Amino acid sequence: MMIARGLLQAGARVVISSRKADTCAEAQHLLSEFGDVQAIPADLSRHDECQRLADLVEVDSERLDILVNNAGAMWREPLETFPDEAWDAVIDLNLKSPFWLVQALLPALRRAGTADDPARIINIGSIAAIHVAESPNYSYASSKAALHQLTRVLARELGPQHVTVNAVAPGPFPSQMMASTLDAIGDTIAAKAPLRRLGRDDDMAGIAVFLASRAGSYLTGTIIPVDGGIATTASGT
Helix, strand or coil: CHHHHHHHHCCCCEEECCCCHHHHHHHHHHHHHHCCEEECCCCCCCHHHHHHHHHHHHHHCCCCCEEEECCCCCCCCCHHHCCHHHHHHHHHHHHHHHHHHHHHHHHHHHHHCCCCCCEEEEEECCHHHCCCCCCCCHHHHHHHHHHHHHHHHHHHHHHHHCEEEEEEEECCCCCCCCHHHHHHHHHHHHHHCCCCCCCCHHHHHHHHHHHHCHHHCCCCCCEEEECCCHHHHCCCC
16 A cells, blocks of 8 residues: 555555455555545456456556556465465466556556656565575565566567556565564564665655656666665675
């Protein structure tokens, strides 16, 4: 919700999606004070659901200025017992889903983009794809590394079509996915970060608004760590 809030506060009209209808409704309620937000429940780990979401978005508006691919999953289990389903579930949501959504929404993005003001695709990667954390996460780190490279590949292809493609690589931010980790070792992670803190809502909102704004219109194919310097200067998390 950090990114959605930032875009709403910057004046964007936002569509959010989540697998669970009640989660969508709650997020819409919380975000509605910041602007015009619509919620469409969808299971983005499924190709047909990505297409359904895209169809509903295009019914409401034929153009799409900004696509943020932020759905993600993580699976923690020791190497010796790491199951096949931990690869399938994570790759489907973290890597295939962004690709499927780009495929489905590309016509709307093309209609919105111009040479002076391209449409934007913002993929949410991870610093887990930039450095090796002390606590390994096999399918998650691999999926995010693949998403970073997919970002570059798409940037090269879609640039001439007036669509930029960039990725944000967040470090440790308070979130449902990170809750158990931060409860256990959040203070340790913050202490190892050069800026000596975890990420805040405004840090993530700010980078998304920057990439979506005129200031970010000449960037494409970039992977931007937003992590307090952890991935590039610290010894690990």
